[in-house]
Amino acid sequence: MLEFLVRRFLHSLIALACLIALVFILGRLTGDPALLYLPENATLKAIADFREQGGFNDPVLLQFGRYVGGIMELDFGTSYRRNQPAMEIVFEAFPWTLKLAAVTVVLAMLIAMTVGPMAAYRPASIFDRIASVLSLAAASTPDFWVAIIGILVLAVTFGWLPTSGVGGPEYWILPIAVLMLKITGTTTQVVRGSMISTLASPYIKAARAKGMQEERVVFIHALRNSVIAAVTIAGDQARGIVNGAVIVETIFGWPGVGKLLIDAIIQRDFAVLQAAVLATATVILVLNIVIDIIYALLDPRIRLN
């Protein structure tokens, strides 16, 4: 198991290095970097000054060295909009996204782990058909659209929920509901599929022959194996949550990293944009390693080899 994890860790480091290089290339070598940082109506002089101050006229390698050095010290430059170090801004926004994501994941897993086995237990029954179509529909929904319709119906028309912002529990309902859609849909499908094939395997037949009642067979003997399947796709789902958070935070005015990202684009604040992207990517890579650890722990065949 140790070898497995070390390999994955090195792997993630390489991925991170590539991302850093990519962002650098995008930022410096695709035209005048000054144009990325400054507002569109900046004067030529302002642009030239900016290039001097930011060291953009220096040789590329030197720039890269400085860039990497800066990253090591978590210095991503200063946001020209807010006059704050970019990293600080990102750190302020992070907890909001994490809270949103954490609650979403927990709820999604709970639903998937109950609905999935129940549907697989009686395949082709009414429950299963409805559950399958619903989860497929959830996975096919454009989240931005649902968010908007949700706001229209629940907030504007009925006034039950606020339209945006943060505060008490009622502010959490819509953002979580929308963010949850895709991941719940996909995970339910995966768990259901995994359960159906597990339920057909010989050791389940053996468990039944042992006289175990069906609930026990489904929720203890079979589900354990399917949890592993769900964890396997957890990495993809984490990426999905990040993608979803960008949309949800933007629409609901949730002050997380996603909203920060889009604002940075609108305001042409490249420093913050870089910082946000790199920070998010790092978190995802770390998350992937954690998921791999959980996976190795859950599956005894990997743990003990």
Next chain:
Amino acid sequence: MTTGTMPLTDTAPQPKSAWRNAFILLLGDRFALVSLIYLVLLVTAAAIVPELIGEEGTKINLRQRNAPPFTLENGALYLLGGDSLGRPILPLLLEGARTTLLIAVSVVICSMAVGTGIGLVAGFYQRLLGAFIMRAADVIMSFPSLLMAVIVLYVLEPRAANVVIVLGITRLPLYIRVVRAEVLEIRERLFVESARASGATNLRIIVLHILPVIIPTICTVATLDFAGVMLSESSLSFLGVGVQPPTVTWGLMVAMGRNFLTSAWWLAFWPGLAILLTALATNLLSNWLRLAMDPMLRWRLEGTEGEEEEERRDV
């Protein structure tokens, strides 16, 4: 010693044509059938109707400003409502369908073609090149696609071509992995060995022997991927980093309609619904395709009578 020479009285069923088979299998899954019909109608409408309507569809007509839907008093074109400049939504929706579908199809085809090629190489030249390719593919896969697309399109211009390229790249690893896995498995099989023994070059082996076998799997993956691509592109358009006006996609329409949510909810509603239905239809169809392609699971689609009674029973 006499041997039993009487012929068997049961005969094996006659093989039917491939199309007829496919149709029967399709009947076995009503959702898939409905999905296919919906998609065919959509594509046909998107292709033909804007031409038929022509000028009428884009004329600004202030009398129909914010015309509500579900009423025919403004004419058939306004069945889905009118926007703030009085243009009918229905033709706009079909325009958007064209662009949205075209982009999604382009992405899928490009990433399928390139991904298959790379996957073949990775599967064949396993040692160094293959390992490197797989590492690169893993790196690409580990980034959230939206994030990457957003930052790339911010730096480069948001144009349809760029969108296709960026989305295509994020999809590549999927095909590379699948194709490589298939190639590795097939390489072990005897018929490849015998082809090699009879002197065929690598290229010949790939094209004649391996490609035909993996194409069904690739197609299944592609149809599965299509919905995801469409959703990604819509998200990008919605955020404003996808294609720009005057080109119109469904995602863009939702974004534009957002400003008029309280006064004209239909502006944002129809395009979003279209995305949902199309993605759902594609997903249902690809589920069916997966069952139909797998000989071991195909029986689930044959004969619908069995399905009604099919509840799990303890016998």
Next chain:
Amino acid sequence: MSEAPAGAAPLLEVRDLKVEFRTGKRVVRAVNGVDFMVSAGETLAILGESGSGKSVSFEAVLGILESPPGFVTGGQARYQGRNLFDLPARERRSMCGRHIGMIFQDPLSSLNPVFTVGWQLSEMVRVHLGASKQEADERALELLERVGIPSVRDRFDDFPHQFSGGMRQRVIIAMALAVDPALVIADEPTTALDVTVEAQILDLLKKLQREQGLGLILITHSMGVVAEIADHVSVMYAGRVVETGTVRDVFARPAHPYTLGLLTSIAHVGETDRRLVPIPGQPPDLAHIPSGCAFHPRCPFATERCTSEIPDLREAGGPGRARACHVLETVIAAEIGG
């Protein structure tokens, strides 16, 4: 119908069992009206090739048939007089688990890979006898020792993939015997094992049966195994029983061409001058069973009648001895060169 020896009430009595598999439009008659009977202390072997319906019959009896696509379409299965098919599902599941132990063919795939062997074993005791975890674990340790697993305390928390094939099969046997069943059904218990281990497992089964007076049903395609430990044998072909009787009798004087074919196609110890004669042809596709006697296309004695009329299983040569064949006994006796 075979009769039980006087005085011994049968543990399990299966009558006219029929099982079908329906996949889409295809209907496969896997089991076509079979009868079995086994009493305490006896070993009944079910002998047949793969596809003869032998495993399916007992999966149907125990209620663990995959359904769909499998369906029981007729017959009874009486355990100690009660018809299992009449019981509500929960009661039947519980009763079968408690009183009928099952040993499966492939020990690796019959054990849940994510639970320890100890847990899976003690689960039997916990669930069926309501024992506490501690009591159940103790009992599980005892069982593992009895079936010959070394250093049980260390191995209790190991997972199935950490055991060798032979050890795994012993674990399966321990599980089958965990709560003292009256009847054990062993489906090809030694097929996945090599010859030396096979001998050990068979000895173990015999010993345990003697010690506990179990009824044992042994499903197998190997005549060697039948000869080793079985008292009675029922030969199955294409979903039907074609011959039944004591092992000694059936092997010495086979009364059905299929049994005869099986015996002449293998080598017997001490023979040096007989040519091995394999049975020509293949077992039939169960979706298209030949009309009349299913064996007739491969049978050297087939007559006109055999192609159209299905032979019933009829008593021939004493109680408990039966065969399903139209051709007269004398013809077969002549063939053996009596």
